[in-house]
Amino acid sequence: MLSATVYNDESSWSVSGIEAIVSAIADTSNLVWIDLTGPDEDDLDALATGLDLHELAIEDVRKHGQRAKLNRYPLHAFLVAYARAEDGDMCEVDFFIGPNWLVTVRETNDHGETFPIADVTRRYERIRSLDPGVGFLLYCLLDELVDGYFGEAEQAEDALEIIEETLFDIGPPSDGTLQQELLELRRSMITFRRRVVPLRDVVLSLL
Secondary structure, eight states, X not given: OOEEEEEOSSOEEEEESHHHHHHHHHSTTOEEEEEEEEOOHHHHHHHHHHTTOOHHHHHHHHHOOOOSEEEEOSSOEEEEEEEEOTTSSEEEEEEEEOSSEEEEEEEOOTTSOOOOOHHHHXXXXXXXXXXXXXXXXXXXXXXXXXXXXXXXXXXHHHHHHXXXXXXXXXXXXXXXXXXXXXXXXXXXXXXXXXXXXXXXXXXXXXX
């Protein structure tokens, strides 16, 4: 069943079911955060109907593998980004951004892992009094997401250092394994660049 966290100036609480979520959003003093993992198709359909999410944005969520982008629709904005999952590989994260609500759709990568949000949730709940609006929650999520890029870059640097040490210490192996590792590293960095670089323009358009 769909669930969400509702924040207001005084407290926070959880609600379940699309009717309760829509009711919480109707009170504009609330900020409502709905987080989906996967996502479940029934939950996505219920949200699309309950929040009047644009059909083109829903189609993008179902397609997977979209470039990082920001689309603005009459009732909400839709953002596609990529984050570092718990296993170190990249995964897609989609955002529906409304006046006082935010939907995060955390897609699984090839290993079934998603973008972890426990740290960003604790951080937001600790400092949300600074700015109770949806923009600040989105900022906290994107900040955590971008921080993960440094981990991805460090992982690539470590792999390159190992290859360099192998070359200098024992020379290139005759079985071609080193060439294969370099090819895989190159492919990984090309994919990383394709997913990350477009986000720069997306973030600038939000400022």
